[in-house]
Structures are given as structure tokens and as C-alpha cells.
Amino acid sequence: MATGSVTSQGVGHARRAANSKAVAMAARAGFVARGVIYVLIGVLALRIAFADGGGKQADRGGALAEIAEKPFGAVLLWVLGIALAGMALWRLSEALFGQAGPDGDKPAKRAVAAGRFVFYGFVSYSVLSFAAGDKSSGSGSGSSDKSSKDITAKALDWPGGQWIVGAVGVGVAVAGVWIAVRAIMRKYHKHLKMSEMSDKTRKGVDFFGVFGGASRGSVFAAAGGFAIAAAVQHKPGKAKGMDDTLRSFTDTPAGPWLLVLISVGLAAFGIFSWVNARWRKV
Numbered sequence: 001m002a003t004g005s006v007t008s009q010g011v012g013h014a015r016r017a018a019n020s021k022a023v024a025m026a027a028r029a030g031f032v033a034r035g036v037i038y039v040l041i042g043v044l045a046l047r048i049a050f051a052d053g054g055g056k057q058a059d060r061g062g063a064l065a066e067i068a069e070k071p072f073g074a075v076l077l078w079v080l081g082i083a084l085a086g087m088a089l090w091r092l093s094e095a096l097f098g099q100a101g102p103d104g105d106k107p108a109k110r111a112v113a114a115g116r117f118v119f120y121g122f123v124s125y126s127v128l129s130f131a132a133g134d135k136s137s138g139s140g141s142g143s144s145d146k147s148s149k150d151i152t153a154k155a156l157d158w159p160g161g162q163w164i165v166g167a168v169g170v171g172v173a174v175a176g177v178w179i180a181v182r183a184i185m186r187k188y189h190k191h192l193k194m195s196e197m198s199d200k201t202r203k204g205v206d207f208f209g210v211f212g213g214a215s216r217g218s219v220f221a222a223a224g225g226f227a228i229a230a231a232v233q234h235k236p237g238k239a240k241g242m243d244d245t246l247r248s249f250t251d252t253p254a255g256p257w258l259l260v261l262i263s264v265g266l267a268a269f270g271i272f273s274w275v276n277a278r279w280r281k282v
Helices: 003-018 021-049 060-068 073-097 107-131 144-156 161-184 187-191 199-233 242-251 256-279
Strands: none
Touching: 021 060, 021 073, 021 242, 021 256, 060 073, 060 107, 073 107, 144 161, 144 199, 144 242, 161 187, 161 199, 199 242, 199 256, 242 256
């Protein structure tokens, strides 16, 4: 058999595997896991808003610690980690073979999918490391604030470090605005099976999608702004992880009520992730 024929058959098998029910189930499980983490982050941030944080971090590490304290928490952590690995696998299939939809094969969309594969691969690794007993920040499951400050301090010592940190901060801030704007414009509609929803369900989906996406984007934008400040002032302490970024909302004229709004919004994004688990086109 010709080499080209064998290669094309291999690509065909890989493409069918990427479009299989197993990959679709892995993607939906990943959305469920992402939803659990965001709902918990929202709850933890809400406690902080009412001065009842109990020393917990309102970030992924804090959410994982909260789960670990519950009955069967260790088992749930393993389940979440494996489910997030499924999300990474789905994003990898999108990077290799394109997304669902008429324009899903565009190079730009494949590149974004590749970036998401790396991100969810890291998140899955951090959750599984935490489940295996690694509670250090080095696993990606510790304090996001300490990690952000440590990484920023190292980067600022590099040649051109201020420009690098500033560029990353701008990138994160722009990504946050992009996330929020796309949510407000309801760009997620093209990824969901909207025709299968009732009018009441659509209204609920739009509430969680717009509110949740805008809140999530706001947190990213604020974190990017702090990274830019760290670069301009050459002070690593200005950089903030998710926990400190959320706490900073209490320093605004709105006081803790802005944090309350963002906290509920992050929980709403978690629920929107569950909506994706049910109606996402995969």
C-alpha cells in the first residue's frame, strides 16, 4: 500500500476519533468540572465580601481546598482532574481538525484552540497534583497571588523584563475585555444548540451567559491592569492573582457590594459552563 494512502487513512481515523462520542462526552465532562470550580470561587469570594472568608483563597487553589474538606472530596478531585483532561483533549482535537461550525477550520480558531488545550492541560495537571497530595503553589493549586508575585519578580529581573511583564499585562487585560464584550454580544449563541431550547430556557441561558461572561472578563481585565502597574512601577507586589484581584474590588467606592456582584457573576459563569455541558455543539 502506498505511503500516502496509509497516511491519509491514519488522518481519517484520527479525525473520526476526534469527532467521536467519547471526545464529545469528555468535553461535556470538562464543562461540568469547570462549572464546579467557578461556582466555588464565586461562593468563596462572596464570603470574603461579607468578611467571612475564613482564611480561604478565592481562586482555583481555594476551590480545590474547599472540595478536599468535604466527604469523598479526594475522589471528587480526581474526577474533576480527569474531566478537565477531557476538556484539554477536546481542545486538542479542535486544534488539529477544526471546531464545529462552518468557519471552525480557520487557522486563527485552531490556534486559539491550541492555546486552550495548553491551558486546560495545565489546569488538569494542577487539580490531579492536588488530588495526589501536592498542596504547594508550584503545583498550580496554591495561592494564585503568591505565584503571580513570584513570577513577576523573576520576569522583572530579566533583560527587558518590564516590557515583557507589561506586554503580558496588556494581553491579559485585552483578553478580559474581549471575553466580556463577546459575552455581552451573545457570541456564544453560535456554539450552543439554541433551537433546542424553549423561550424561557433561552432567557435563562442569556442571563447566565452575559452576566457570567462579563464578570469573568472584568476579573481578567483587572488582573491585567495590576500586571501593567507592576511593570510600570517595577514593583512585583503590584501584581495580583485572582484572590487579590477579587479583594481589590472592595477598595472601590462601591465597597464590598462590587465584589458581591462579581462573585455572583463568577458563580453564574459556573452555571453557564453547565449549560455548555448540556447544549454545546461538540
